[in-house]
Amino acid sequence: xxxxxxxxxxxxxxxxxxxxxxxxxxxxxxxxxxxxxxxxxxxxxxxxxxxxxxxxxxxxxxxxxxxxxxxxxxxxxxxxxxxxxxxxxxxxxxxxxxxxxxxxxxxxxxxxxxxxxxxxxxxxxxxxxxxxxxxxxxxxxxxxxxxxxxxxxxxxxxxxxxxxxxxxxxxxxxxxxxxxxxxxxxxxxxxxxxxxxxxxxxxxxxxxxxxxxxxxxxxxxxxxxxxxxxxxxxxxxxxxxxxxxxxxxxxxxxxxxxxxxxxxxxxxxxxxxxxxxxxxxxxxxxxxxxxxxxxxxxxxxxxxxxxxxxxxxxxxxxxxxxxxxxxxxxxxxxxxxxxxxxxxxxxxxxxxxxxxxxxxxxxxxxxxxxxx
Amino acid sequence: xxxxxxxxxxxxxxxxxxxxxxxxxxxxxxxxxxxxxxxxxxxxxxxxxxxxxxxxxxxxxxxxxxxxxxxxxxxxxxxxxxxxxxxxxxxxxxxxxxxxxxxxxxxxxxxxxxxxxxxxxxxxxxxxxxxxxxxxxxxxxxxxxxxxxxxxxxxxxxxxxxxxxxxxxxxxxxxxxxxxxxxxxxxxxxxxxxxxxxxxxxxxxxxxxxxxxxxxxxxxxxxxxxxxxxxxxxxxxxxxxxxxxxxxxxxxxxxxxxxxxxxxxxxxxxxxxxxxxxxxxxxxxxxxxxxxxxxxxxxxxxxxxxxxxxxxxxxxxxxxxxxxxxxxxxxxxxxxxxxxxxxxxxxxxxxxxxxxxxxxxxxxxxxxxxxx
Numbered sequence: 001x002x003x004x005x006x007x008x009x010x011x012x013x014x015x016x017x018x019x020x021x022x023x024x025x026x027x028x029x030x031x032x033x034x035x036x037x038x039x040x041x042x043x044x045x046x047x048x049x050x051x052x053x054x055x056x057x058x059x060x061x062x063x064x065x066x067x068x069x070x071x072x073x074x075x076x077x078x079x080x081x082x083x084x085x086x087x088x089x090x091x092x093x094x095x096x097x098x099x100x101x102x103x104x105x106x107x108x109x110x111x112x113x114x115x116x117x118x119x120x121x122x123x124x125x126x127x128x129x130x131x132x133x134x135x136x137x138x139x140x141x142x143x144x145x146x147x148x149x150x151x152x153x154x155x156x157x158x159x160x161x162x163x164x165x166x167x168x169x170x171x172x173x174x175x176x177x178x179x180x181x182x183x184x185x186x187x188x189x190x191x192x193x194x195x196x197x198x199x200x201x202x203x204x205x206x207x208x209x210x211x212x213x214x215x216x217x218x219x220x221x222x223x224x225x226x227x228x229x230x231x232x233x234x235x236x237x238x239x240x241x242x243x244x245x246x247x248x249x250x251x252x253x254x255x256x257x258x259x260x261x262x263x264x265x266x267x268x269x270x271x272x273x274x275x276x277x278x279x280x281x282x283x284x285x286x287x288x289x290x291x292x293x294x295x296x297x298x299x300x301x302x303x304x305x306x307x308x309x310x311x312x313x314x315x316x317x318x319x320x321x322x323x324x325x326x327x328x329x330x331x332x333x334x335x336x337x338x339x340x341x342x343x344x345x346x347x348x349x350x351x352x353x354x355x356x357x358x359x360x361x362x363x364x365x366x367x368x369x370x371x372x
Numbered sequence: 373x374x375x376x377x378x379x380x381x382x383x384x385x386x387x388x389x390x391x392x393x394x395x396x397x398x399x400x401x402x403x404x405x406x407x408x409x410x411x412x413x414x415x416x417x418x419x420x421x422x423x424x425x426x427x428x429x430x431x432x433x434x435x436x437x438x439x440x441x442x443x444x445x446x447x448x449x450x451x452x453x454x455x456x457x458x459x460x461x462x463x464x465x466x467x468x469x470x471x472x473x474x475x476x477x478x479x480x481x482x483x484x485x486x487x488x489x490x491x492x493x494x495x496x497x498x499x500x501x502x503x504x505x506x507x508x509x510x511x512x513x514x515x516x517x518x519x520x521x522x523x524x525x526x527x528x529x530x531x532x533x534x535x536x537x538x539x540x541x542x543x544x545x546x547x548x549x550x551x552x553x554x555x556x557x558x559x560x561x562x563x564x565x566x567x568x569x570x571x572x573x574x575x576x577x578x579x580x581x582x583x584x585x586x587x588x589x590x591x592x593x594x595x596x597x598x599x600x601x602x603x604x605x606x607x608x609x610x611x612x613x614x615x616x617x618x619x620x621x622x623x624x625x626x627x628x629x630x631x632x633x634x635x636x637x638x639x640x641x642x643x644x645x646x647x648x649x650x651x652x653x654x655x656x657x658x659x660x661x662x663x664x665x666x667x668x669x670x671x672x673x674x675x676x677x678x679x680x681x682x683x684x685x686x687x688x689x690x691x692x693x694x695x696x697x698x699x700x701x702x703x704x705x706x707x708x709x710x711x712x713x714x715x716x717x718x719x720x721x722x723x724x725x726x727x728x729x730x731x732x733x734x735x736x737x738x739x740x741x742x743x744x
Contacts, residue, residue, distance in 0.1 A: 020389065020412075023683065023696030023708075040392075040412065274691050274713075289688040296668065296715070311395065311660065318664040319646050324395030336395075341646075343668070 001286055002027065004057030004082075006074070007067035008035030008043055010325040010334065011262050011278075014270070015066065016040035018278035024286065027060055029053040036326045037066070048074050058082050064240060064285045068094040068260055069141055085189075085239035085285040090260040093236075097139045097170050100257060107235055109228040109255045112247075113173035120161060126171035127151070133174035136160050138167055148206060150174070175254050177247035179369065181214065182265035183225040184243040186280040186290055187233040194280070194293040195226050196273060199265040201245070202369045207332070209363060211265045212370045213272050213299045215345065224253045232258060241266075241281040264303065264334070271321050271341040272299030297341050298348040300370065302355070302363070304336040309358065314338055317354045319347070348372060373658050374399065376429030376454075378446070379439035380407030380415055382697040382706060383634050383650075386642070387438065388412035390650035396658065399432055401425040408698045409438070420446050430454050436612060436657045440466040440632055441513055457561075457611035457657040462632040465608075469511045470542050472629060479607055481600040481627045484619075485545035492533060498543035499523070505546035508532050510539055520578065522546070547626050549619035551741065553586065554637035555597040556615040558652040558662055559605040566652070566665040567598050568645060571637040573617070574741045579704070581735060583637045584742045585644050585671045587717065596625045604630060613638075613653040636675065636706070643693050643713040644671030669713050670720040672742065674727070674735070676708040681730065686710055689726045691719070720744060 001024055005012045008030035016026045016037055026041030033045045046053040048070050057063050058081035065075075068091055075088035093100040101114045115126035117136065127134065132154075138147035149160035151171075180203065185195045198217045202210040229244050236242075243263030246253040266277040275283070275291025283290055297319075307329050311322050317340065324336045340355060342348045349372060356364045373396055377384045380402035388398045388409055398413030405417045418425040420442050429435050430453035440463055447460035465472040473486045487498035489508065499506065504526075510519035521532035523543075552575065557567045570589045574582040601616050608614075615635030618625040638649040647655070647663025655662055669691075679701050683694050689712065696708045712727065714720045721744060728736045 017389065017392065020698075021693070021695045023680070023694070023698065025411075025698075039397075275693075283687065288684055291687065292690040294690075308395070315655065315663065316661040318666075321393070321647075322395070323393045326392075326395065326397075 001025075001062065002060045003282065003285065004029070004060035004063040004078075005037070005041075006048065006057065006063065006065040006070045006078075008032070008037035009066050010036060010327070010336075011066035012037035013040060013325060014267075014278045014323075015064075015262065015282060018270075018276055019282045022279070022282065022286075022288070024282060027056050029057055034328065039326065054078060062285050064281070065091075065261055086242070086260045087237055087239065090236040090238055090242070094258060094260045095140060097137055097257070098168070101170065101172075103235070104228075104232070104255050104258075107228070107231045109231065110253065111255050112175050115171050117169040117171050120165065123157065123161065123169075123171065127157070130171055130173045135172045135174060136164055137170050137172060138164060139170055140168065146206070175247040175249060175256075177249050177254070179248050179371070180246065180256075181217075181221075181225070181248055181253075182211070182243050182245045182263065183229050184241055184263060184266040184269070184277050185226075185229045185233060186241045186277070186284050186293065187238045188284050188290050189239050189287055191234070192290055193230055193233055194290050195229065196266055196269055196277065196293045197295045198222055198225055199268070200370055201265045202366050204362070204366060207303070207305065207334075208264045209303050209305070209366055210370055211268055211301045212372060213268055213295050215295070215298055221248065221253060228253070228255055236260075240284045241277045264337075267323070267337050268299035268301040268339045268341070269293075270323075271339050272296055297343045298345055298372075299339055299341045300348065300352060300355075300367075300372065301337055301339045302359075303334055304338070305334060306331050308335050313358050314355070317351050318342075319351060320355070345372070373397075373434065374432045375654065375657065376401070376432035376435040376450075377409070377413075378420065378429065378435065378437040378442045378450075380404070380409040381438050382408060382699065382708075383438035384409035385412060385697060386639075386650045386695075387436075387634065387654060390642075390648055391654045394651070394654065394658075394660070396654060399428050401429055406700065411698065426450060434657050436653070437463075437633055458614070458632045459609055459611065462608040462610055462614070466630060466632045467512060469509055469629070470540070473542065473544075475607070476600075476604070476627050476630075479600070479603045481603065482625065483627050484547050487543050489541040489543050492537065495529065495533065495541075495543065499526075499529070502543055502545045507544045507546060508536055509542050509544060510536060511542055512540065518578070547619040547621060549621050549626070551620050551743070552618065552628075553589075553593075553597070553620055553625075554583070554615050554617045554635065555601050556613055556635055556638040556641070556649050557598075557601045557605060558613045558649070558656050558665065559610045560656050560662050561611050561659055563606070564662055565602055565605055566662050567601065568638055568641055568649065568665045569667045570594055570597055571640070572742055573637045574738050576734070576738060579675070579677065579706075580636045581675050581677070581738055582742055583640055583673045584744060585640055585667055587667070587670055593620065593625060600625070600627055608632075612656045613649045636709075639695070639709050640671035640673040640711045640713070641665075642695075643691075643711050644668055669715045670717055670744075671711055671713045672720065672724060672727075672739075672744065673709055673711045674731075675706055676710070677706060678703050680707050685730050686727070689723050690714075691723060692727070717744070 008028035380400035416425040
């Protein structure tokens with residue numbers, strides 16, 4: 001079976017790493033000639049609506065995405081020519097924060113207070129309604145903390161407007177969270193849903209830095225997350241893996257955003273679950289039976305941003321697996337990750353203490369926020 | 373780091389699958405334009421002594437093999453131009469059964485009685501010395517049971533000679549074994565050795581069909597195997613993974629043959645060990661710290677020979693991982709494997725009972741010989 005992927009970044013690359021042993025072959029469409037998945041399949045370089053590239057994808061048995069901002073018209077065109085999973089409708093919410101929030105609200109999933117901001121007068125009204133602190137966000141094309149500004153007081157309004165004004169925005173209430181977490185699940189074409197264990201996540205300046213498999217989440221937390229993700233998957237008649245990110249507060253989970261694709265918070269499933277999110281995404285997309293989402297031991301994942309550290313120092317740590325995305329370094333760019341997976345929690349703690357001195361002090365201090 | 377591999381078969385393919393995430397890139401030299409590793413690196417099609425192909429490999433940081441019958445002159449040439457691991461000397465024994473047996477003997481490793489057979493008179497003398505049953509084998513280029521004939525009585529002599537005579541042969545005593553097993557270990561350039569758990573193996577008509585991680589081998593068995601493999605690795609000043617195959621008898625282990633490369637009996641380490649034989653081979657070859665060889669749960673591996681069964685039926689079984697080598701089907705050809713890995717023995721037994729009805733009756737009956 002041949003799978004076409006819109007996007008050729010690290011998510012496409014890890015899909016190809018998981019899918020090759022299952023007998024799948026891959027075609028990628030990406031605007032960049034150096035897209036890192038290219039080494040593992042046929043790379044077609046072109047814009048998202050490049051007719052020749054789309055013809056190549058349309059000739060595949062299945063098409064999926066490693067990127068949620070593919071234009072809706074492209075997805076609709078492909079869906080008329082081959083099987084596209086997740087279904088294109090799932091991307092509407094993922095491409096527009098206001099549509100996303102309204103959908104979550106409609107499904108009864110708790111979210112932060114939110115207001116549309118289409119112009120400067122809306123902003124003042126929204127601040128009045130929501131209060132400080134709050135977060136001004138672009139409705140479209142925001143990721144990794146980009147396109148956001150936190151407003152603590154009236155003084156922050158003008159600078160934020162200067163940066164973000166002139167496009168469709170939303171204003172969201174600030175959530176005073178205890179910690180962040182995310183739930184990844186996979187849904188088959190027949191409607192079967194399997195949930196991974198919750199991931200505890202730690203962001204730094206809006207970018208995911210650390211994630212860990214939660215070994216004993218409070219049952220109510222897990223249940224709330226599964227009910228929310230299940231409702232979303234069923235509503236979207238979803239096929240593939242999806243991740244919903246949450247803030248955990250005193251009053252339970254507040255949903256933040258979802259990603260209709262494999263997600264950074266679940267990279268630890270490659271070593272730390274029976275069947276990884278990448279393999280399960282492809283199993284669902286290709287109509288194969290879903291794999292077990294059960295945890296194997298305990299895992300912590302660290303993202304490498306901007307530059308890859310020397311692997312050798314890390315590879316001395318038992319149970320540490322390396323993932324180099326083969327991307328050119330660029331400040332802040334996700335270049336790879338490492339996952340530490342151990343049989344026992346005691347071994348995980350020991351491994352983390354071996355990792356700590358190899359990290360810069362700021363990242364090292366984030367480890368404590370995983371509360372392992 | 374760029375790694376050149378002599379051979380582009382499934383072992384090279386699985387090395388590339390393991391090495392890509394470590395940031396390695398690969399070049400392969402193989403006589404076949406359809407060598408299955410080609411999709412994961414740069415494939416140079418040519419004979420083992422193809423000058424252009426060897427120039428490409430010599431330009432790599434390291435060179436290793438997925439095939440032990442590369443001509444010695446080729447290995448020597450490459451070793452003069454870049455770092456070749458395992459060291460070329462390790463291939464001498466792997467290419468000639470008589471050299472191999474004499475080396476094992478010299479290291480004090482128990483082997484079956486053996487005699488060189490260079491002509492018809494030698495054969496009669498050897499049979500006289502060793503007795504029936506015995507096995508006549510070519511000294512060179514035998515694998516997967518090819519180039520062998522079992523002699524049960526004087527009547528078998530002439531047909532065996534008609535088939536195998538005219539080349540250098542050995543005659544070996546028949547070993548009445550309880551079961552077969554194999555030990556894979558990895559040795560670093562600094563001389564550190566790590567042993568995987570013993571693999572229990574089951575052959576059918578000379579070809580490996582099944583292998584399983586042994587969860588509780590008798591300590592004396594494990595110790596004998598580790599002493600033998602350790603002596604061999606140190607003697608060869610070996611770098612990389614090596615597997616030594618044994619017959620387990622009432623009187624302990626009898627060594628059969630070794631392979632200076634990743635080996636089919638340890639494919640289960642991909643899912644069933646912390647660091648797989650493929651990753652550890654590359655770590656050793658590239659001078660990176662060795663990974664843990666510890667077992668993760670319990671594993672059984674099944675080879676797919678001649679044709680790949682329908683994956684979907686197998687993928688329903690929790691913990692079963694699929695490995696399609698992307699090779700063209702041909703009778704008896706190794707086309708892929710599946711590994712069932714579970715946390716507990718009870719789950720392994722349940723999984724095996726789910727696998728059994730999906731197999732042809734002959735293969736299904738072999739499962740019992742694993743004595744799980």
